[in-house]
Amino acid sequence: MADKIKDAKIIFVVGGPGSGKGTQCEKIVAKYGYTHLSSGDLLRIEVASGSDRGKQLQAIMQKGELVPLDTVLDMIKDAMIAKADVSKGFLIDGYPREVKQGEEFEKKIGKPCLLLYVDAKAETMVKRLMKRGETSGRSDDNEETIKKRLDLYYKATEPVISFYEGRGIVRKVDSELPVDEVFSQVSTAIDALK
Ligand SMILES: Nc1ncnc2c1ncn2[C@H]1C[C@H](O)[C@@H](COP(=O)(O)OP(=O)(O)O)O1
Numbered sequence: 001m002a003d004k005i006k007d008a009k010i011i012f013v014v015g016g017p018g019s020g021k022g023t024q025c026e027k028i029v030a031k032y033g034y035t036h037l038s039s040g041d042l043l044r045i046e047v048a049s050g051s052d053r054g055k056q057l058q059a060i061m062q063k064g065e066l067v068p069l070d071t072v073l074d075m076i077k078d079a080m081i082a083k084a085d086v087s088k089g090f091l092i093d094g095y096p097r098e099v100k101q102g103e104e105f106e107k108k109i110g111k112p113c114l115l116l117y118v119d120a121k122a123e124t125m126v127k128r129l130m131k132r133g134e135t136s137g138r139s140d141d142n143e144e145t146i147k148k149r150l151d152l153y154y155k156a157t158e159p160v161i162s163f164y165e166g167r168g169i170v171r172k173v174d175s176e177l178p179v180d181e182v183f184s185q186v187s188t189a190i191d192a193l194k
């Protein structure tokens with residue numbers, strides 16, 4: 001496993017809920033051909049399957065809490081293995097959510113070459129999520145859960161950014177700007193890799 005993805009680039013895409021991670025990842029996929037793995041989407045697929053594990057996950061996610069570390073990591077790893085032969089890079093979207101998740105990822109999978117920090121104000125994120133909630137069908141896009149997810153983001157995930165800043169791999173993009181302008185900052189960060 002470690003061998004198979006050794007040469008692939010790994011990018012952590014980190015930012016608050018509703019900051020625009022998914023939106024930017026979609027554009028990276030289109031321009032650079034990376035494989036996009038959203039931990040949230042992987043979990044939602046499991047929930048939709050109606051499995052016992054899915055039911056447990058559903059309860060946790062609806063409360064806006066983090067699901068157990070090994071569960072998410074196993075799902076990401078399986079998805080990476082499935083794409084290892086054809087992928088030159090992986091976008092790990094919405095993970096790590098806490099420093100410990102990052103450490104586990106590196107132990108079991110590999111090191112990121114870049115942490116893309118998608119930054120937006122809390123007020124902006126709430127607005128976008130409320131709007132997204134009108135059509136997303138996501139049970140966690142409601143006012144009460146959004147507040148919890150934001151609190152958890154500031155408490156658990158912001159330290160992740162400081163942790164990787166120490167390694168010099170963090171590039172911050174201003175996601176208050178229109179999507180295409182954010183993407184031009186994203187492109188600059190990715191073009192600088194190699
Ligand atoms: N730069 C931007 N300007 C305006 N709206 C944006 C934006 N980036 C994303 N959005 C919108 C699209 C979605 O409806 C909502 C949340 O975006 P998202 O990509 O789903 O966020 P995330 O994956 O970080 O939770 O905000």
Ligand SMILES: [Mg+2]
Pocket residue numbers: 021022038040094
């Ligand atoms: Mg997303």
